[in-house]
Amino acid sequence: MLIPALRGAAGRLTRLVLLLAAVAVASFALMVNSPVDPVAAYVGADVAAIGPEQRALIAERWGLDDPAPERFLSWFGNLVRGDFGFSATFNQPVLDVIGDKFLTSLALMALAWLLSGVLGFALGLVAGARRGRAADRVITWWSYTLASAPTFWVGLLLLYAFAVSLNWAPVCCAVPIGVPAAEVGLLDRLHHLALPAITLSVVGVAPVVLHTRQAVIEAMGSDHVAFARAQGERGIGLVRHRVVRNAAAPALLLQFGSLGELFGGSVLAEQVFSYPGLGAATTTAALGQDVPLLLGIALFTTVLVFAGNAVGDRVHAAVDPRAALADAGRRT
Structure with missing residues (x-):
């Protein structure tokens, strides 16, 4: 071994x-x-x-x-x-800039990643289990609409609705303007984090919904589910015991493999909300032709996406042992 x-x-x-x-x-x-x-x-x-x-x-x-x-x-x-x-843009070593900006973006991307994964998987289960019904049609239509919507467009709509019109969220920044970051409390940070994270998660939820829905439909049509129905299993219990595990494997693989898209979305979201993270630093470096910083960010995100895919393969194999057996068969 x-x-x-x-x-x-x-x-x-x-x-x-x-x-x-x-x-x-x-x-x-x-x-x-x-x-x-x-x-x-x-x-x-x-x-x-x-x-x-x-x-x-x-x-x-x-x-x-x-x-x-x-x-x-x-x-x-x-x-x-x-x-x-x-x-030259930030007048700092490249590693210091990446470390500082990534810590700012980490909370945003982690929260958006969790929200899109949980919400997407739950909606995909509902859509697949209720295939052809009103809930399935509404969720599928919503997912296809979001899949074709640019991140900056969704961000601008949410910014106008919740920050400008309703005044429920701040218009910009990671902390209140004029307040040192060291003096900002957790609730204020979450208040500024909520709208950018929701923007990223709303856009990222669509692929998870659609892949989960398809996996649920395939599982619902399998022999072991038909046998369970013959034994009297119905409704939520049938989905929880016979379908969730099969649907979770492709959803987890997709979620861990979406780190590249998540970072790309964060670049646009951080620009819309003036959020000072790694995405905003990438845009600033590109406009200023800061080649060392751009190269450092490119290598850093490559390692991040590669690690996400590797972890996704491991989690997928743990949830669905058949994937590990198939992969071992291809190697031999």
């Missing part, structure tokens, strides 16, 4: 290293070919006031006048030594 486990871990590590290398090369190529002038982005509104000498000094200071392959190899060499570079 130990040797196959070590082989599996070595294989996953090799895939992760190759994936990180591909992401690094592709991300750097996209940034180098971006139409945004990095010097103009760094200087800002005063760019017209500086002359060619000053532009050349800034480019030399940040290594922008070096050939692209040389810049990439220099960055990669520093990365191997554990140096992710320095963010």
Whole structure:
């Protein structure tokens, strides 16, 4: 048992290293070919006031006048030594920026992830168990509508409805404006967190609902459910004992595999609600052509998504042993 486990871990590590290398090369190529002038982005509104000498000094200071392959190899060499570079946008080391901003985003993404998973699974169970009835039609229509709705559009609607019109939620930010973060209590933080988290969860709930519904429909049509019905099982008891476990496996796999979409949604949600997390930092770095920070965020999110998929595979195999047997069969 130990040797196959070590082989599996070595294989996953090799895939992760190759994936990180591909992401690094592709991300750097996209940034180098971006139409945004990095010097103009760094200087800002005063760019017209500086002359060619000053532009050349800034480019030399940040290594922008070096050939692209040389810049990439220099960055990669520093990365191997554990140096992710320095963010000109935030005037901090890249790792410090990612650590600080990710902690701010963690509560938002974790709450949205939990809400979308629980709500999506519950609604999927109801829709699948009530297939063809009013509840199924309403839930399915709602899910397809949300699946095609952009995150920023949903966020703007919720912002207008609950923050502007009803005044139930703050318009922006992670803490009250003008109050130091260290002095903000838990209730105030949750008050500012609620609307962005609901925006992310509302958009992310649709795939979970639709996949769970399909899994429930397949389980309800299986032989073991037909046998249970012949034994007199009906209603909620039948779904709880015979269907939930089969439907939970694909829902969990999808939920753990959706971390990339969750982060992409957080970029838009944080912009709408001016939430100072990693998503907002990504947008700021992109507009400012902060290449070291963008590369660091790209590698960090790659590891996050890869880890989520690996955990999802493990949880899926634990909930549905047939998946583990099928995977072992493919490897042999």
